[in-house]
Amino acid sequence: MHNERSATGFFGLSGSVSTMGDRLRYIAQAQFPFLAVLGVVIMCLAIADRSRVVSPSFIFATVVSVVISVGALFLPWERLRRGWVWFIAAGDFVVVALLSETLSEVFPAIIVLIVFPVMWMAYEFGVRSAPISVLAGVVVTVFSYTMDDRWPLSPLEIANLTVRLAFLLLFAVSVGVMSDLLRASRRMVRDISAELRSSLAAAEDRELTLRTVIDTVDAAIVVMDATGGTTIANESARAQYKKSNGRIDSNGPREGLIFHRDRVTPVAETEGIIARALRDAPLAGRVYWLGEGDEQIAVSSAARKVRRADGEILGTVVVGHDVTALVEAVTVRDEFLSTVSHELKTPLTNIIGYLDMIDGTAPQIATELAVIQKNADRLLALVAELLTAGGTTSWVHRLPADVADITSRKLDLLRDDAARAHVMLTAVAAPSIIAEVDPEALRTIIGQLVSNALKFTPAGGKVTVAVTRDDHFVWLRVADTGIGISHDHQRQVFDRFFRAPVARQGAVPGTGLGLSIVKALVDAHHGSISLTSELGDGTTVVVGLPLDAADRTA
Numbered sequence: 001m002h003n004e005r006s007a008t009g010f011f012g013l014s015g016s017v018s019t020m021g022d023r024l025r026y027i028a029q030a031q032f033p034f035l036a037v038l039g040v041v042i043m044c045l046a047i048a049d050r051s052r053v054v055s056p057s058f059i060f061a062t063v064v065s066v067v068i069s070v071g072a073l074f075l076p077w078e079r080l081r082r083g084w085v086w087f088i089a090a091g092d093f094v095v096v097a098l099l100s101e102t103l104s105e106v107f108p109a110i111i112v113l114i115v116f117p118v119m120w121m122a123y124e125f126g127v128r129s130a131p132i133s134v135l136a137g138v139v140v141t142v143f144s145y146t147m148d149d150r151w152p153l154s155p156l157e158i159a160n161l162t163v164r165l166a167f168l169l170l171f172a173v174s175v176g177v178m179s180d181l182l183r184a185s186r187r188m189v190r191d192i193s194a195e196l197r198s199s200l201a202a203a204e205d206r207e208l209t210l211r212t213v214i215d216t217v218d219a220a221i222v223v224m225d226a227t228g229g230t231t232i233a234n235e236s237a238r239a240q241y242k243k244s245n246g247r248i249d250s251n252g253p254r255e256g257l258i259f260h261r262d263r264v265t266p267v268a269e270t271e272g273i274i275a276r277a278l279r280d281a282p283l284a285g286r287v288y289w290l291g292e293g294d295e296q297i298a299v300s301s302a303a304r305k306v307r308r309a310d311g312e313i314l315g316t317v318v319v320g321h322d323v324t325a326l327v328e329a330v331t332v333r334d335e336f337l338s339t340v341s342h343e344l345k346t347p348l349t350n351i352i353g354y355l356d357m358i359d360g361t362a363p364q365i366a367t368e369l370a371v372i373q374k375n376a377d378r379l380l381a382l383v384a385e386l387l388t389a390g391g392t393t394s395w396v397h398r399l400p401a402d403v404a405d406i407t408s409r410k411l412d413l414l415r416d417d418a419a420r421a422h423v424m425l426t427a428v429a430a431p432s433i434i435a436e437v438d439p440e441a442l443r444t445i446i447g448q449l450v451s452n453a454l455k456f457t458p459a460g461g462k463v464t465v466a467v468t469r470d471d472h473f474v475w476l477r478v479a480d481t482g483i484g485i486s487h488d489h490q491r492q493v494f495d496r497f498f499r500a501p502v503a504r505q506g507a508v509p510g511t512g513l514g515l516s517i518v519k520a521l522v523d524a525h526h527g528s529i530s531l532t533s534e535l536g537d538g539t540t541v542v543v544g545l546p547l548d549a550a551d552r553t554a
C-alpha cells in the first residue's frame with residue numbers, strides 16, 4: 001500500500017497514482033473545478049469591484065488555493081497514505097472561509113465553493129466523511145460570523161444557517177453513498193474481470209493441451225462447426241488429405257481422390273467421408289482408399305455430432321485411421337488361404353478318388369481304408385471352409401426356392417449328429433416360404449448354425465430351429481440351451497478363426513470359421529445376422545434374408 005496507492009479521483013478517476021501523468025489527471029479532476037470557479041469569481045470581481053480582488057484576505061485565499069493545487073500535483077502519492085487527501089480538502093475549506101469573510105456581503109454565492117471539498121471528501125472516503133463535512137461547514141460559518149462580529153439572531157438567519165448545514169450533510173451523505181456503491185461495483189467488476197482472465201487463461205491452457213493431444217495421436221481428426229467450416233484439423237488429417245489431393249481450409253475439408261474398397265471405383269461426392277459425416281450417416285465398417293498409385297492409403301473413419309444438452313448441434317467431429325497395413329495384411333491372409341486351400345484340395349480330391357477305386361478290392365484293409373476315407377473327407381470339408389472363408393461371395397446365385405423345405409431337409413441330415421450328441425433337435429417351420437436365395441448357401445448357413453449349436457450344447461440339451469417370414473424377409477432362428485458366450489466375446493464371434501476361451505478350454509473341435517462363413521453368405525444375400533447369448537443360458541442366432549433379391553435392407 002505504501003509503494004502504490006489505488007486512487008479514485010473526482011469524477012471517477014481510478015488507477016495507480018504512480019506517475020506524473022496519473023497525478024496530473026487526478027488533481028485536474030479533483031481540484032480543477034474548485035480553481036475554475038475561483039477564477040470565474042476573480043474575473044467577475046475584477047470587472048465589478050476591483051478593490052475586493054486586491055484585498056489581503058482575497059489574495060491570501062487565492063495564494064493558498066494555488067499552493068495547495070500545485071503542491072498536490074507534485075506530492076509523491078505513491079509513498080503517502082490516503083489520509084493526506086484530508087489536507088487538500090482542509091486547505092480548500094480555509095480558502096472558502098477566507099473568501100466568505102471577504103465577499104459574503106457583496107457576493108453571498110461564494111459559499112457555494114464549499115461543495116467542492118465536501119464532494120471530494122465524500123467521494124474519497126464515503127459516508128463516514130459526512131460529519132467532518134458538516135463540521136467544516138460550521139467552522140467556515142463561525143469564522144465568517146466571528147470576523148464580521150455579527151451572529152445570526154433572527155429566526156430567518158438561524159433557519160438559513162440550519163438549511164445550509166443540512167444541505168451539506170445530505171449532500172455529503174448522498175455523494176458518499178454513491179461513492180461507496182461505485183467502489184463496490186468497481187470491486188465487483190474487478191473481481192469478475194479477474195475471474196474472466198483466470199477462466200480465459202484456463203481455457204487457453206485447455207485448448208493448448210487439446211491441440212497438443214490432437215496433434216500427438218496418429219489418427220486424423222477434423223472438427224467442423226455447424227455450417228461445415230473447419231475449426232480444428234491436426235497434422236495427420238492434413239497429411240491424409242494431401243495424399244488424396246484434397247485440402248482443409250476454413251470453409252471445411254475438401255476431399256480429393258477417394259475410392260471404394262476395390263481401389264479403382266470413385267466414391268460419389270455425396271457418399272464421401274465428410275458428406276456422410278455432415279448428414280450423420282453411418283461410417284462404421286466402411287473403408288475408403290485415398291489418393292492413387294503408390295501413395296494410396298486405406299482409411300477407416302468414424303464421426304459424431306457435437307450436441308448441447310438441449311440437442312442443438314454445435315458441429316461434427318470426424319476421425320480417420322490409416323488402416324493400409326491392416327487391409328493389406330488381411331488381403332495377404334485371404335490370398336494365402338485361397339492359395340493353400342486350392343493346393344490342398346487337388347491332392348485330397350485325388351486321394352479320395354483313388355480310395356473310391358480301391359474300395360472293395362482289398363477287403364483285408366477295409367477298416368483302414370474307412371479311416372482314411374473319413375479323415376480325407378474331413379480334410380476336404382475343412383479345405384472347403386477355408387476356400388469359403390478366404391474367397392469372395394460373388395458366387396452366390398439367388399433363385400426362388402422354398403426355404404421351409406430346404407431347412408427341413410437339411411435338418412433331417414443333421415438329426416444323426418444330434419442323436420450322437422444326445423441333444424434334442426426340433427424344427428418349427430411354416431408349410432412353405434418362397435424366397436429368392438441361393439439354396440446351397442442356405443444349406444451351408446443352416447448346417448453351420450445347427451452344427452455350432454450342437455457342439456456347445458451339453459447332452460440332454462435342446463436345439464430349436466424356427467423359420468418365419470414377414471412382408472419383406474424370411475427369418476431363420478437357431479436357439480440352443482448350451483453353455484453360452486460372454487458379452488465380452490460376442491462382438492468377435494463373426495471374426496474368422498475366433499474361438500471363445502470356453503471352446504478352447506473345453507477342447508470343442510472346430511476352426512473358428514463357421515460363423516464367419518455364415519455372416520459372409522448372409523452379407524452376400526444383403527441380409528442381417530444377430531447373436532444374443534448369456535453364459536450358461538444358451539445362445540440364439542437370428543438370420544434375416546430378403547424375400548426379394550431387390551430388397552437390400554434388413
